[in-house]
Amino acid sequence: MPDEAPTITRRKEFITISDELRTYLRHYGRLAALPALYRDLQSFMSAYPLMDKEGRSTLWDTVVYERSQLKDLWPRLTSIYSLLKTGDLKAVPHLYVERVDFCGFGNSKPFRIRVVNEYNDNYDHFYIKVADASRVYGLELEHLLSPNRINYLVHEDTLIEEHIAGVPGDVFIGEYFERSDVNRVRIAKEFVKFSERCFIRLLGDMRSYNYVVDMTPDFEETQYRVRAIDFDQQSYEGAKSVYLPQFYKENLPVVKLCTKYLNYATMQQYQQEERSLIARRYLSEKSRLRSLFRAMKHYPAEPPAKVVQLKKELGEYHGTGVFDDCMSMGDIVERHIEFMLGKQLGEKTSAHPH
Incomplete structure (x- = not known):
């Protein structure tokens, strides 16, 4: 951890x-x-x-x-x-x-x-x-x-x-992880993909009670999807760790599950899969996203000190200066999405694996 x-x-x-x-x-x-x-x-x-x-x-x-x-x-x-x-x-x-x-x-x-x-x-x-x-x-x-x-x-x-239906994350961690009828590998995979989605678009505070697990019976086994249900902390805080769900103590059992059932190469594979899916959605909704980012950038209301902190920490984390001229959280979110999806979007830059 x-x-x-x-x-x-x-x-x-x-x-x-x-x-x-x-x-x-x-x-x-x-x-x-x-x-x-x-x-x-x-x-x-x-x-x-x-x-x-x-x-x-x-x-x-x-x-x-x-x-x-x-x-x-x-x-x-x-x-x-x-x-x-x-x-x-x-x-x-x-x-x-x-x-x-x-x-x-x-x-x-x-x-x-x-x-x-x-x-x-x-x-x-x-x-x-x-x-x-x-x-x-x-x-x-x-x-x-x-x-x-x-x-x-x-x-x-x-x-x-x-209402977003599903088993609350804290309940799922406490009551489902040890059940004999759950597929722990699939659960670990979905948490990796969920964490990647949150970090790419900078959605923070994904403690276990701020997401749910949606379970869908398949013809052989149950499929799982982790869904955020709280969006208050969309690109508001300045600390990079706020946007990485694995950093919260409430999610420690999830981290242990992923470490036990997935090796690093497999986690990287799932991260890349999720980036590819997000990139497809990004390209299909590019005009709408540009309008949304403009609204975020034209009327920044978040504390300036948090903007300074986040662009500094993201720059250090990724080893890049692409965030240096960001003036608002809207700037940072747009730049971070494009940076993280660089390879999938056909850009020259791409983020280091994390």
């Missing part, structure tokens, strides 16, 4: 969504007039801890509203769910809000809405958060460069996100 531990700003400042970023979001169908905003959910009158099936705290609280509020608020929330899922803003009669949970633990202080279909009791969730430019950049980069598609909407200072 590397001896350099990442440091995370405890409460990251929210970065306002600029007019240029809103124009980008409107162009790509991410803006929508919503019937309820984040502030509408803040007026709950009480809350009580939400426990899991084992009676342990989930760090979420179920909130309670006055009865007079519910008649007005619940149809607006089911309308948002309908818009998120079907593109049609209307209250669906057979959907109802069973519960609203609030988490004051994370940076985004999200509300989680549980929607139930009264015909079959099937349920789903979505999230209402304060709109933050860092998170939006993270969601967009995930949508464009990862194998996953992300569904979200923005209106004024409110961000709506769909």
